Amino acid sequence: MTEISRLFLALITGALVVSFAGGASAKPRQERPKPKSAVESAQTAPAPLPRQFFAEKGVQPLTPELEQALRPKDSFKECDTCPEMVVVPKGSFMMGTPANEPDRFKGEDPIHRVTLARPFAVGRFAVSFDEWDACLADGGCGGNKGDDNGFGRGRMPAQGINFEAAKSYLAWLSKKVGRTYRLPSESEREYFTRAGTTTPFWFGNTVTAQLANYQASTPYGSGPHGPDSKGPAVVDSYAPNPFGLYQVHGNVFEWTEDCFNKRYTEDTPTDGSPWLEGDCHKRILRGGRWNWSANMLRSGYREDSIVDGGGFSFRVVRTLNVQP
Template structure:
């Protein structure tokens, strides 16, 4: 027993003799791991390491051209400074780094970069997910540096006052700060896209001299006098239809019922949404900072001269988002601006142009059909909503022939030629852009006036009806009966002007309008 105790005692002595050595070795290993981890972190935080996985062909070049490299201070801002939370918040910084790093490596190993829609990923809706706002503020701690413009002071004061209340993001106004985009600008537009300047010299001999006369109830091509712009109007026969949807229709919502029988007079409707060519003609003819607002003109003069109509002030940036003008639908204007366009068009042509009522819009969109769409198909088969969509892709063939929506839009508006017309000959009634109606939005509108009504219009509500879904919509939201409304305050969230613009929205892209013309026998 004594020998065994002696042996154990000896072992303990030897252990404690080695303990300092083990402790030192442990410290060395720990220090080595820490240094190695730090070195790895530094290495994988370099711009070069980011480019190992991010093989976007323009990402490096666009960064080199951006203000984060080319600026008066000579400071270069690197990838991790923008795309990760500040290092002052150690846990948040490194957890985000690990999460994004693993995701990037997995994508690099399992996906083909040629399949990525890089243009889509550069849009604000995507970019805002990868630019922590606190990272912007970590570098730009002084929002009023020497040399800032008066517009900049106004915008940054608005940001300071409303950052938390409205959840404002720096990148909403500075999308091109980190990656240069020639199609993006933050500042008042100084020229009409496609023209040299607002006052560019044009050949007036090409202008239409007279509007198209209406001699019968049939399709016609309207010509806007004093411009080179024309567009097709479709004769929509009057009739009676069932407006709304029943609970049996997939994705039915409460504001689409009860179904009621609506009778409408005949009218003309534009073949497709008002285009940029049409809207820029209106803009060039009416733009002014100080003309009398149209409601005051009409209140005091029943037949005002067309030149008295005040048009939009210049917007911030390019409202076409750099997607192109021409026949693409004009977007981002307010309901007020759309109505003013109709007033201007009426005076230019001598006809009565206006926005469609909600009933006229749905009647025209259905094209004589009572199904969810004017073409065959079940909304459940087309929609991405539902549990099974995690395993099976939605059908796209038939709906993509008629509708510009989330699955085929490439996250931007498209020209009318991309889709087929409905039975009435109208294009893009469903999708592409939401369209303003003349009605105020009331979720209970269909409960008013009885089961049978003629030429209804709702005049009570705080917002306006918009119809048709847009290029970001799911198939469920582009049904003929689907209803929505403006969100005026939310759509002006990042507009720093006081008062805010009455002409242009700052926070909605997929909104436009289509005109109707009343038939005067």
């Protein structure tokens, strides 16, 4: 190798050494990850699973600490024969039905906003005969056996219950548990029936015999004909709505606390409380019935009955001591 070649080779090697040394001494540059938006975080974070707090035997009311920690869709039973309660989130909704809703009736207007400032708990099901009979066995409910009309008891919805009889069950349950159980207001009933929806039914613009228990030979809107129901169904039939509540449409009419008024007015409560003015010898019913047509199952449909009228059922509510 000539002297010139050796010098050229040494220059190239030196340059390579400098290049690698410079690269090794440089700190690697790391980009700071961009913070995720609240929407992205909500989409990626798994939703917490609902929790259950059930009394295994006897009476076990929620402690104040546990009650404060409840989240929407959590459920509890405060005694072994008590109704299962589901936590419903706070929120607001437009109560009533629009003028273009098929088969609407007078009295479902004007549409108005109702805001429920706190979560509350609702019976997952209508009160069953099992639960009603537990009241009777404990000396409550005034000895009123209701009327199953030959359809059976057990997990069938308690029927033949007038307004005062429903209140006697609530008085027995409240005393047994040491917490206040009550009927829903009419606005609460529509709120947890809709469960965030604005359509005539929580599952959409029409109804089929696979979605609710009713007289399906009379269709609703563009919905299909179906077979008529032969009787009430057990309380855990059909799919629950987005709040986790069963049969908010059809099967049995349910009492609310509200007195009868022909339509909403400027005096209608907008905070979820019951309307206790008007004809209080009549009370509002909601939900529809197994042998009534589909238009009377709608979320906004209003029915009424005298307080000593039988043939109906009810669902219980419990106010929760939680932060707004």
